[in-house]
Amino acid sequence: MTRDVHVLMAHGSGGVLSHELIRDVFVRQLGNQTLDGLEDAALLALDGSAGGNWAMTTDSFVVKPLFFPGGDIGKLAVCGTVNDLAMRGAQPRYLTVGFILEEGLALAELERIVASMAAAACEAGAQIVAGDTKVVERGSGDGVFINTAGLGRAPEGVDVSAANARPGDLVLLSGAVGDHGLAIMTRREGLRFDTPLESDCAPLNGLVAEMLAVCPELHVLRDPTRGGLATALNELAEASRVEIMVREADIPVHPAVAAAGELLGLDPLYVANEGKLIAIAPASCAEALLAAMRAHPYGREAAIIGRVIAGHPGRVVLETELGTRRLLDMLSGEQLPRIC
Amino acid sequence: MTYIQGFRNPAAARHLIERIHALGDAAPMRVMEFCGGHTHAIMRYGLREALAPAVELLSGPGCPVCVSASADIDQAIGLSLRPGVTVATFGDMIRVPGSDTSLQGARAQGGDVRVVYSALDSLELARKLPQRQIVMLGIGFETTAPTIAATVAQARAEGLGNWSVYSMHKLTDPAMRAILDAGEVRLDGVLGPGHVAAITGWQAWEFLPREYGVPCAVSGFEPTDILQAILALVESRREGAPRVINAYGRGVTPGGNAVAQGLMAQVFRVAPAAWRGIGLIPASGLDLAESYAEWDARRRFDLPDVAEGPLDAEAALGCRCGEVLRGVTLPPECPLFGGACTPAHPVGPCMVSAEGACAAHHRYGRSAA
Amino acid sequence: MCLAVPVRVVEIEGQVARVELGGVLREISLVLTPDAQVGDYVLIHTGFAISVLDEEEAQETLRLFAELEAAEALLDKEASDTETADA
Numbered sequence: 001m002t003r004d005v006h007v008l009m010a011h012g013s014g015g016v017l018s019h020e021l022i023r024d025v026f027v028r029q030l031g032n033q034t035l036d037g038l039e040d041a042a043l044l045a046l047d048g049s050a051g052g053n054w055a056m057t058t059d060s061f062v063v064k065p066l067f068f069p070g071g072d073i074g075k076l077a078v079c080g081t082v083n084d085l086a087m088r089g090a091q092p093r094y095l096t097v098g099f100i101l102e103e104g105l106a107l108a109e110l111e112r113i114v115a116s117m118a119a120a121a122c123e124a125g126a127q128i129v130a131g132d133t134k135v136v137e138r139g140s141g142d143g144v145f146i147n148t149a150g151l152g153r154a155p156e157g158v159d160v161s162a163a164n165a166r167p168g169d170l171v172l173l174s175g176a177v178g179d180h181g182l183a184i185m186t187r188r189e190g191l192r193f194d195t196p197l198e199s200d201c202a203p204l205n206g207l208v209a210e211m212l213a214v215c216p217e218l219h220v221l222r223d224p225t226r227g228g229l230a231t232a233l234n235e236l237a238e239a240s241r242v243e244i245m246v247r248e249a250d251i252p253v254h255p256a257v258a259a260a261g262e263l264l265g266l267d268p269l270y271v272a273n274e275g276k277l278i279a280i281a282p283a284s285c286a287e288a289l290l291a292a293m294r295a296h297p298y299g300r301e302a303a304i305i306g307r308v309i310a311g312h313p314g315r316v317v318l319e320t321e322l323g324t325r326r327l328l329d330m331l332s333g334e335q336l337p338r339i340c
Numbered sequence: 341m342t343y344i345q346g347f348r349n350p351a352a353a354r355h356l357i358e359r360i361h362a363l364g365d366a367a368p369m370r371v372m373e374f375c376g377g378h379t380h381a382i383m384r385y386g387l388r389e390a391l392a393p394a395v396e397l398l399s400g401p402g403c404p405v406c407v408s409a410s411a412d413i414d415q416a417i418g419l420s421l422r423p424g425v426t427v428a429t430f431g432d433m434i435r436v437p438g439s440d441t442s443l444q445g446a447r448a449q450g451g452d453v454r455v456v457y458s459a460l461d462s463l464e465l466a467r468k469l470p471q472r473q474i475v476m477l478g479i480g481f482e483t484t485a486p487t488i489a490a491t492v493a494q495a496r497a498e499g500l501g502n503w504s505v506y507s508m509h510k511l512t513d514p515a516m517r518a519i520l521d522a523g524e525v526r527l528d529g530v531l532g533p534g535h536v537a538a539i540t541g542w543q544a545w546e547f548l549p550r551e552y553g554v555p556c557a558v559s560g561f562e563p564t565d566i567l568q569a570i571l572a573l574v575e576s577r578r579e580g581a582p583r584v585i586n587a588y589g590r591g592v593t594p595g596g597n598a599v600a601q602g603l604m605a606q607v608f609r610v611a612p613a614a615w616r617g618i619g620l621i622p623a624s625g626l627d628l629a630e631s632y633a634e635w636d637a638r639r640r641f642d643l644p645d646v647a648e649g650p651l652d653a654e655a656a657l658g659c660r661c662g663e664v665l666r667g668v669t670l671p672p673e674c675p676l677f678g679g680a681c682t683p684a685h686p687v688g689p690c691m692v693s694a695e696g697a698c699a700a701h702h703r704y705g706r707s708a709a
Numbered sequence: 710m711c712l713a714v715p716v717r718v719v720e721i722e723g724q725v726a727r728v729e730l731g732g733v734l735r736e737i738s739l740v741l742t743p744d745a746q747v748g749d750y751v752l753i754h755t756g757f758a759i760s761v762l763d764e765e766e767a768q769e770t771l772r773l774f775a776e777l778e779a780a781e782a783l784l785d786k787e788a789s790d791t792e793t794a795d796a
Contacts, residue, residue: 006448010435016684186733191457194734259341259731263753264457265431265712322353322563324386326704332683334444336431337457339484339755340376340405340693340711341731343715343750343767351781352774377711402711430755458756460738483713487757490740535713538752538760561711564774589766591713591752597760600741 012062014226014272015331038239039162040087040222041152052156055090057081058149064142066109068184070199073144074113076274078120078128079203080225081150086205087221087277089160089212090152092126097148099133102141113144124203126150152205158212164219165240169308170286172279174207174293175200175301176252177229178268180275181335182260191337193263197256202275207298211279214288220280227331228270232278233316234330240280243311246328247319250305265338270331280308343590347562356567357390363574364394370526371395371573372667374516375533376403377561379697383704385563395570398525398667399697401515401618402533404480404508405432406665406689406696409614411646412508413438419475419506419641420451426469428462429477431455435692442692459491459505466495466503475637478507478626483535485509485626486600489607492628492635504637507626510613512536513547514624518615520552525667529573531566532558534588541596542586549582560588607632614646616689617662661688664697671701678702713754715762718747728753 010017027036034042041057059080066073082092097117101110121128154160179200186193204223212218220240224232229251237244253268261268275298281289286304293299311317318328373379379399382388388397401407417438420427427443434444434455447453452472456462459476466474478488488505495503512533519525532545537558548556555576559569569587576582586592606629613625628636638645658676663669671677671690681687683699690696719734720727726739728751735756739745742758750767751758 006445008444008448010444016682020684192461192735196732255341256732259733262341262344262714263716263730263733263735320385321348322350322385322390324390326383326386326389329683329703332703333435336434336455338432338712339430339480340380340403340432342717343762346767346771346774349774349778351778355777355781375711380711458737460756483711483754483759486741486759487755490738490757494740533711535711535752535754535759538713564770568770590763590770591715591760593763597741599743600759603741 010334012226013331013334014231015333017332018226037161037163040084041090043088052154052158053088053090055085055088055152055154056150057084058147059084060145060147062142062145063184065187066113066143068187068199069197070180070183071201072113072116073146074116075120075201077146077148078117078124079201079274081148082120082124082126082203082205083223083277085150085152086208087160087223089154089158089208089218089221091154091205091209092124092150092152094151095121095126095128095148096130097128097146098131100141100145101133101135102143103135103138105143110144120203124205155212158216160218160221162220162222162236162239165236165242165244165280165308166219167242167308167310168283169219169280170283170304171244171246171306171308172281172286172289172293173229173251173303173305174204174277174279174299176254176257177224177273177276178253178257178261178271180273181228181271182257182266182268185264185266185335186260191264193260195256195260197260200273200275202298204275204277204298207277207293207296210292210296211289214292215281215285217285218279218281218289220278222278224273224276224278226272228268228272229278230269230316230328231331233328234314236278236280237316238314241313242308243313243315243317244306244308245317245319246306248321250303252301252303266335269328270335344562347560347564349564352564353567356564356571360391360567360571360574361394363578368393368396369528369574369577370398371529371531371570372398372400372525372527373531374400374402374512375531375536376406376693376696377535378531378533378559378566379403379700381561381563381566383700386704387563387566391570395574399664400667401519401615401665402481402512403665403690403693403696404484404510405436405693406661407510407515407615407617408433408436408479408508408689409616409646410438411614413442414440415643415646416477416506417441417443417446417451419637420446420453421449424471425473425475426452426454426465427475427477428454428456428465430479432693433477433479435686436689437686437692459488460494463491463495463500463503466500470502472502474503476503476505478505478509481510481512481533481536482539482604485608486539486597486604489603492607492632493603495635496632504635504640505628506637507608507628509608509626510615511610511624511626513544514621515615515618516548518618518621519666520554522666527554527667528577530554530556531569531573532556532584534558534560534565534591537588537592537596539597539600541594542584542592543594544596545584549584553582555582555585557585557587558592560591617665659688661690661698664690671698674698713752713759715750716753718745718749718751721745721747726758
């Protein structure tokens with residue numbers, strides 16, 4: 001069986017193949033101590049800057065359709081970078097944006113996208129300070145591809161990293177999972193489902209600020225984007241070399257998301273989210289953290305979903321609704337509707 | 341979600357598990373779950389571990405993706421790479437390896453492969469793209485075959501000239517017989533496929549107790565459905581009089597869906613079929629009937645009928661998928677399992693399909709103790 | 710083969726039904742279950758209804774489960790009452 005030597009859609013799905021591409025192609029040639037940490041954003045040592053850590057990140061957006069209930073590619077592009085910075089405890093200050101536009105894209109659509117970006121940046125308190133535009137021939141792109149990069153600053157003393165989870169910590173989730181991915185999937189051409197589903201796309205830096213205020217010793221933050229909650233938990237268990245146990249009954253999922261998942265044969269735990277975060281914190285601040293999250297508009301449905309133990313490093317175990325146990329593995333292919 | 345959530349009742353599940361253990365013998369009860377959907381559900385809810393050691397569950401060949409002949413997949417790939425041809429398929433087939441690559445790999449090389457939720461969506465593609473030839477890959481057992489039959493009938497009613505079906509459909513009864521006739525596995529019971537039975541009726545499974553002395557409990561796919569069915573099998577073993585039990589009363593009737601059966605008989609004819617890992621089984625597949633020849637992709641594109649022996653390409657690499665499908669080997673017993681063969685880099689189809697036994701074991705079953 | 714989901718028939722027009730599950734709607738074909746009525750629950754598979762659900766059978770099983778759940782809750786309560794009493 002030949003191993004594929006071409007890029008596959010699965011390389012972009014956030015699962016095992018994505019991780020392999022990053023490891024075998026990018027890190028192998030570009031690696032350095034900072035990059036090797038594979039965090040959501042990099043903490044920088046900037047000459048002559050006292051105070052909290054600066055963080056830098058980049059993110060690209062290729063979503064189809066460009067416009068969907070709950071947002072559009074513009075809002076996603078800004079929130080994605082803002083959130084990556086927030087996952088290191090940083091507040092976003094400056095963003096850049098690069099557009100790759102397909103010849104023939106309606107200018108009215110581009111206007112809408114940019115308006116969304118302006119609104120999202122405003123909500124996040126960030127400024128877009130530089131940009132670039134390229135145009136490709138009709139047929140070479142999906143209307144618009146957007147890259148954003150961001151620079152932000154964390155409060156002094158804050159050390160949030162994927163590698164910081166410790167046995168005894170509790171795992172919190174800021175709200176229901178699966179909304180974004182299923183909202184997009186059900187509207188893809190040919191699937192023709194009629195749903196009230198909306199993307200949960202949102203900038204989380206405000207929520208993170210509230211969380212750090214009540215729990216400055218917060219250990220880990222991660223937003224479960226491509227690959228879903230399950231993949232993100234696996235990444236964290238691996239990076240921190242711990243075992244994570246979560247309870248299915250405690251993971252919030254909206255009824256329409258669960259229903260869409262049933263109809264398509266997709267598991268909401270593996271579906272992308274664009275406005276949610278996982279927090280891992282010492283048990284002592286869990287209750288205060290939960291209260292602070294629930295008090296915030298983007299954390300109303302927050303819940304404690306599990307805990308960290310020493311166990312098998314890198315393993316994630318799920319206690320099912322029935323009380324039985326099984327592995328919660330990382331995503332390995334594309335999530336596609338199935339019949340079996 | 342009415343009629344879904346209620347059948348995941350934790351208290352009921354616990355009660356059923358306790359009852360199964362209470363009635364257990366010293367010797368574990370060996371039950372074959374024929375259908376890949378059951379394998380998936382059993383693993384997803386951690387039922388394997390919960391039922392051990394009273395019940396030992398073996399996977400069967402009821403994973404249509406797993407038993408698709410690699411030569412068929414190669415032909416589908418070939419079609420997708422032809423100019424002007426679009427192959428429409430259910431998502432399950434995209435990653436399944438043929439002898440060289442998969443439909444996913446073909447798409448990366450420029451092949452036109454589209455995932456559909458329903459065969460009717462492929463008809464819509466044909467209407468929207470009159471300049472292209474749309475080929476629908478027909479996979480699945482008696483649950484899916486009638487839906488493809490209905491779609492073929494629709495294509496004929498519309499006189500749609502740019503749509504055809506490449507049928508890889510298979511029948512459950514001959515596969516089950518082939519496994520029992522081979523005598524490689526000793527079974528105390530069979531967990532019958534509930535959605536196949538929604539079409540065929542549960543009486544179609546009476547051959548198991550009558551001819552083989554093996555009880556069969558037709559089961560739905562929620563955890564309490566599966567547990568109720570397994571409990572019925574355990575009770576049946578104690579009674580000593582094997583029979584068919586319908587444990588999916590809300591979905592399955594004695595005679596099944598006559599309209600669906602009629603359409604299948606009209607559009608398809610029974611033919612020999614090549615089952616990956618098992619070999620050629622007579623009267624086990626469905627080809628398009630003569631009167632529907634015009635919508636048969638094999639004829640339209642002049643493709644040879646596929647017949648291969650039990651040794652497929654991957655067997656040469658050490659893949660034991662065939663033995664897994666026949667219930668002879670458990671996935672972790674295959675030397676490639678978890679090493680050379682993982683869901684991200686599968687060697688054989690049992691690791692590719694979400695419901696393949698090896699994928700299910702890898703995803704859910706590596707010890708969570 | 711196996712993924713068939715019980716959904717409610719909301720509307721029928723000819724051989725096409727609009728069905729609903731948890732707020733999600735879709736149009737599916739009733740060609741294989743021409744006798745389905747509005748208000749029925751059907752099992753759908755790849756865009757077709759393959760069987761009309763026997764709701765009485767379903768309800769009977771669900772009732773049984775509810776009883777099991779109640780019995781278990783009672784046992785749990787008795788157990789914790791005993792513990793409290795012993796304390």
